[in-house]
Amino acid sequence: MALWLTLAILAGAIALFVTEKLRVDVVALLVMTALMVSGVITVPEALSGFSSQATVMVAAMFVLSGALQRNGALVAVGEVLSRIRWQWLFLLVMLVLVAGLAAFVNNTATVAVFLPLVLAASTANRWAPSKFLIPLSYMSQAAGVCTLVGTSTNLLVDAMGREAVGVGFTLFEFAPLGIVFVGICMAYLLTVGHWLLPERGVPGSEETEHVGRYVAELLVPEDSEAIGLRRDQLVPGSVEDAVVLEILRRRRPLTDPDAVVQAGDRLLVRGEWRAIGAVRKARRLRFDHVAGELDDDVERVQVEAMVSPGSHLIGNTLAGMRFAHMYRARVHGIHRRLLDIRQPLDQVQLSLGDVLLIDAPETAIEDLRADKGMIVLGTRKEAKVDVRRASLSALVMAATIAVAALGWLSIVQAALVGCAALLVFRLMEPDEAYRAIDWRVILLLAGIIPLGVALQKSGGAALAADFIISNLGQFGPLAALAAVYLITAVATEFMSNNASAVLVVPIALAAAESLGVDPKPMLVAVAFAASTSFATPISYQTNTMVFTAGGYRFSDFVRLGIPLNILFCTAAIVLIPRYFPF
Structure with a gap:
């Protein structure tokens, strides 16, 4: 038995x-x-x-x-x-x-x-x-x-x-x-x-501006040219490698294939970051501002950060951990092994290896670096080394x-x-x-x-x-x-x-x-x-x-x-x- x-x-x-x-x-x-x-x-x-x-x-x-x-x-x-x-x-x-x-x-x-x-x-x-x-x-x-x-x-x-x-x-x-x-x-x-x-191309070149392909969430404002278009009409013919995965209305995907876009909708767009940017400009879309206090006048940069092994982010959502307020940053896109995201980005459960494209003030970059749950990939500033502590740690x-x-x-x-x-x-x-x-x-x-x-x-x-x-x-x-x-x-x-x-x-x-x-x-x-x-x-x-x-x-x-x-x-x-x- x-x-x-x-x-x-x-x-x-x-x-x-x-x-x-x-x-x-x-x-x-x-x-x-x-x-x-x-x-x-x-x-x-x-x-x-x-x-x-x-x-x-x-x-x-x-x-x-x-x-x-x-x-x-x-x-x-x-x-x-x-x-x-x-x-x-x-x-x-x-x-x-x-x-x-x-x-x-x-x-x-x-x-x-x-x-x-x-x-x-x-x-x-x-x-x-x-x-x-x-x-x-x-x-x-x-x-x-x-x-x-x-x-x-x-x-x-x-x-x-x-x-x-x-x-x-x-x-x-x-x-x-x-x-x-x-x-x-x-x-x-x-x-x-x-x-x-x-x-697979060189980072920062015209061929690959960012790591891999992302899923981004774009907001449809009142003056957007996307209003009145169906999902299959949203990507201009001149833009390659970009697909609108879902139209989100009141944070839920629309099931009707003939549904047209309205002001206030959000679009999940998948593709190379340059292609996503081209769709955003052509249809006058914008990224969600997430929180009013983040819209300051300080200089902002884009940072790519990977979810590391054992990270506290794994299994959590951006909304659940109040990511925007914790890091004073917005997540513009998520890149992962299977780009099967069909829900608002702040509701996606994060996994090992996910890369977040983060819009953050320069002052927040060190906070992102110090977090052991993320590996910062996209900034080139080297971390400071404490020679004494590093030497003693190696000696131990x-x-x-x-x-x-x-x-x-x-x-x-x-x-x-x-x-x-x-x-x-x-x-x-x-x-x-x-x-x-x-x-x-x-x-x-x-x-x-x-x-x-x-x-x-x-x-x-x-x-x-x-x-x-x-x-x-x-x-x-x-x-x-x-x-x-x-x-x-x-x-x-x-x-x-x-x-x-x-x-x-x-x-x-x-x-x-x-x-x-x-x-x-x-x-x-x-x-x-x-x-x-x-x-x-x-x-x-x-x-x-x-x-x-x-x-x-x-x-x-x-x-x-x-x-x-x-x-x-x-x-x-x-x-x-x-x-x-x-």
């Missing part, structure tokens, strides 16, 4: 992870609750994820990485890029810097710091950002497998291995194999990958890694001591430390770890392992390792990397036990496959971040990512047994 209950809950979890109808952390907590209430696991087992070393360690690394980002240590490293004027050298140096940082610093934080720097350098040198942003994401993932603390997935696999069979990894045990993977990724991106990268991170590497303290102990040092030396305030933690990742880990316990306890993992062994056992452990890597890699393209690792680790351990081999190679296969996901823009947070900023299409990731996935899979099957013998 426990087995069937576990499999039913597992099927429901996979469906929710893939369809994204609920947030991944909510799904994880639902899974934990269902397993506990159904009696598949006990209450202590259900809550074990909250006390897991992986969960604690990931939270600590968020704080350590957050201090580096807050105090400008990462910006100081990234400023090296601004001095390079040769495109090939820029790409090479960027990849090297990202590889060095992402091995120790959370890869989303690394990408968040480099993203505006790459965009700024692209503008200054008249280069297309689309030639650099996918490499930025891919290298941050590849470098993450070089150390145990490089990604939360590595820590999760290590914790599950230790708890299940007493097998874990040291801080740099992944490094020899991880460096090979970084080399493969770098060689691919500098050669074939660079040739496959699309040319280096000391934490050194103490753990030398074996003086365990990795968890060293990380917690490092966090305490940040607070004692006032390099980070307690509230800032809490904000630096992506609590969705923490809840995902805490909620999904019990599923691994349930799969082992109910026999579900053994059942899956028996299926693999019965079909591939005759070909030896190498075939089983290949199957484990492929299952994890495919699952990670469609669901959270941590969720796919939790599903496959029990199967990998059971397969190793059935074959009578060391479980370490199987665990390494899961960690590497789950941490390197290249083929879709939704498979990893860093992919989602650069998808929007680079103006990419879904097919760009498929074209570049699948060959790299194949290279990694081949290298893993050949090299893992050499570095981690059966």
Whole structure:
């Protein structure tokens, strides 16, 4: 009975992870609750994820990485890029810097710091950002497998291995194999990958004035030439790449296709920003002023800001959080992966990777920069670096890694001591430390770890392992390792990397036990496959971040990512047994 209950809950979890109808952390907590209430696991087992070393360690690394980002240590490293004027050298140096940082610093934080720097350098040198942003994401993932603390997935696999069979990894045990993977990724991106990268235009040029295509909301005033026109008549014939999605009247879409525009209506227009501007001028439309007190005489600028991972904006609406009053700014347009907006912009629930085109006074730009929920893309003014605080933050991170590497303290102990040092030396305030933690990742880990316990306890993992062994056992452990890597890699393209690792680790351990081999190679296969996901823009947070900023299409990731996935899979099957013998 426990087995069937576990499999039913597992099927429901996979469906929710893939369809994204609920947030991944909510799904994880639902899974934990269902397993506990159904009696598949006990209450202590259900809550074990909250006390897991992986969960604690990931939270600590968020704080350590957050201090580096807050105090400008990462910006100081990234400023090296601004001095390079040769495109090939820029790409090479960027990849090297990202590889060095992402091995120790959370890869989303690394990408968040480099993203505006790459965009700024692209503008200054008249280069297309689309030639650099996918490499930025891919290298941050590849470098993450070089150390145990490089990604939360590595820590999760290590914790599950230790708890299940007493097998874990040291801080740099992944490094020899991880460096090979970084080399493969770098060689691919500098050669074939660079040739496959699309040319999506230069920011600020006539071709691309802003990032990608937006949905804008335009108000129809009393003197507008749009009054009396149907939706299909609103875009002048001379304007290309602009579509009127909806006519909103009293904040509701008009369902009658023959309805004509009246004064006071609002139009949702989709297209390149220049095309939207042409429609606005031709039909005498204007942007909503939102609030009277925002209409001052100060000089205003347009700023592009991306919703960052873990942002407080995710799931909220502009109206619900009173965005205009909080930031003294208006949102003129929203750019997102699927431009399917059919409601007033202030009622749209924001998602990771959304880019807001904001009209704000110059005095509000620093407030936008200081908000950790947004990554400012469109301004070129560099953030200030506090040299003393940045140096001390980097020293704390280096000391934490050194103490753990030398074996003086365990990795968890060293990380917690490092966090305490940040607070004692006032390099980070307690509230800032809490904000630096992506609590969705923490809840995902805490909620999904019990599923691994349930799969082992109910026999579900053994059942899956028996299926693999019965079909591939005759070909030896190498075939089983290949199957484990492929299952994890495919699952990670469609669901959270941590969720796919939790599903496959029990199967990998059971397969190793059935074959009578060391479980370490199987665990390494899961960690590497789950941490390197290249083929879709939704498979990893860093992919989602650069998808929007680079103006990419879904097919760009498929074209570049699948060959790299194949290279990694081949290298893993050949090299893992050499570095981690059966």
